Amino acid sequence: MEHSPIWVTRSSMPDFEEYIAEIKPLWESHFLTNMGVKHQELEVQLKRFLGVEGIALFVNGHNALECALEAMGLHGKVITTPFTFSSTTHAIVRKGLTPVFADIKADDYTLDPACIEPLIDDETCAILPVHVYGNLCDVDAIQAIADRHGLKVIYDAAHAFGVFRGDVSAASFGDASMFSFHATKVFNTIEGGAVCFHDPALKELLDQWKNFGITGTETVEYIGGNAKMNEFCAAMGLCNLRHLDREIEKRKAVAERYWERLEQLPGAVISRPQEGITPNYAYLPVVFEDGFGATRDEVCEALRAEQIYPRKYFYPLVTDYDCYRDRFDSSLSPVAKHVSDRVLTLPMFADLALEDVDRICDIVAAARH
Numbered sequence: 485m486e487h488s489p490i491w492v493t494r495s496s497m498p499d500f501e502e503y504i505a506e507i508k509p510l511w512e513s514h515f516l517t518n519m520g521v522k523h524q525e526l527e528v529q530l531k532r533f534l535g536v537e538g539i540a541l542f543v544n545g546h547n548a549l550e551c552a553l554e555a556m557g558l559h560g561k562v563i564t565t566p567f568t569f570s571s572t573t574h575a576i577v578r579k580g581l582t583p584v585f586a587d588i589k590a591d592d593y594t595l596d597p598a599c600i601e602p603l604i605d606d607e608t609c610a611i612l613p614v615h616v617y618g619n620l621c622d623v624d625a626i627q628a629i630a631d632r633h634g635l636k637v638i639y640d641a642a643h644a645f646g647v648f649r650g651d652v653s654a655a656s657f658g659d660a661s662m663f664s665f666h667a668t669k670v671f672n673t674i675e676g677g678a679v680c681f682h683d684p685a686l687k688e689l690l691d692q693w694k695n696f697g698i699t700g701t702e703t704v705e706y707i708g709g710n711a712k713m714n715e716f717c718a719a720m721g722l723c724n725l726r727h728l729d730r731e732i733e734k735r736k737a738v739a740e741r742y743w744e745r746l747e748q749l750p751g752a753v754i755s756r757p758q759e760g761i762t763p764n765y766a767y768l769p770v771v772f773e774d775g776f777g778a779t780r781d782e783v784c785e786a787l788r789a790e791q792i793y794p795r796k797y798f799y800p801l802v803t804d805y806d807c808y809r810d811r812f813d814s815s816l817s818p819v820a821k822h823v824s825d826r827v828l829t830l831p832m833f834a835d836l837a838l839e840d841v842d843r844i845c846d847i848v849a850a851a852r853h
């Protein structure tokens with residue numbers, strides 16, 4: 485039987501008519517961007533959903549993170565993880581800061597608090613952990629370290645929209661959190677992102693940094709860039725937010741089918757949701773340990789041969805990128821290296837049919853020698 489290709493993810497979209505109704509007023513107003521009504525409405529709704537006082541929307545998550553680092557006036561070293569997407573480290577480096585890499589935990593792949601403190605020195609200004617795959621970092625231990633040393637904590641929460649600890653959202657931890665609303669995320673605005681924060685002074689600063697540093701009709705106080713979310717993206721967000729609960733419910737069914745099947749395969753390590761955490765089922769990482777009977781790359785090839793396209797999020801480690809290899813040493817983060825060499829993120833999206841999950845798991849199982 486002929487099957488259509490299956491990609492690692494597929495964007496969630498509202499009904500066409502729903503989106504058209506949402507953008508129709510833009511044809512009347514002719515206001516297409518620069519913090520218009522859709523932008524303002526999305527900010528209000530996201531504040532409510534995330535339970536935060538402070539939010540600023542951005543054109544994408546990466547620029548949101550860069551602007552947060554700028555607006556917080558950071559200088560010096562930032563302790564972070566090498567097990568992430570390029571954006572996290574690039575934001576640090578592009579803002580003139582120096583990344584210092586700490587290792588990750590073997591159970592949830594987030595920054596290991598035990599590895600942070602020995603790396604802190606007089607030049608350290610911040611910690612930038614990543615809630616990777618939507619797994620929440622050890623936020624209490626990280627905050628305790630930051631408080632002891634007077635450091636800022638900025639979370640890369642690109643994967644963690646819709647993740648809650650009790651009734652507290654992932655947006656509430658540290659000084660600030662960046663979310664990505666990219667097309668591939670659990671909640672998307674086509675391209676988009678946000679910074680959530682506690683210090684009310686950051687609102688004005690972030691809104692100015694993302695708008696060329698303009699502070700008044702005839703004043704420009706900062707050397708800012710242009711990182712505003714436009715009205716069409718905000719409208720997509722307003723539509724997608726209405727369906728988020730259902731999307732996450734559908735992802736849950738997909739994840740549970742995967743876990744049920746993969747748990748029967750010794751050496752295929754999955755990560756079940758953390759205790760006390762409401763997950764968002766953003767990704768479906770599987771670590772193929774040496775006893776599995778096939779390498780990660782062999783499993784990947786077997787799936788590709790059937791037009792199924794998983795991804796090696798996150799391989800290579802950031803510290804092994806061509807642009808960083810000469811400056812950093814991956815052997816200093818052995819856990820991250822181990823996971824990065826063995827992890828495969830399998831297709832995961834709300835509309836993935838359970839029969840397709842079964843087919844994927846059959847191919848994974850058959851890849852063993």
Ligand code: T4K
Pocket residue numbers: 491492493494495544545546547568569571572614640642643663664665666667668676677793795797
């Ligand atoms: N921090 C972390 C930890 C991140 O993971 C990311 C982004 C960021 C920061 C930065 O946030 P943004 O600035 O992007 O808002 C994708 C995404 O582009 C990227 O947003 C994401 N992380 C990263 C993990 O994945 P690629 O290069 O792997 O995407 P691509 O184009 O290969 O797409 C993957 C699959 O998704 C496709 O095979 C099909 C599907 N897809 C893709 C697009 C573009 C859709 O269904 N619809 C689409 O519109 O980076």
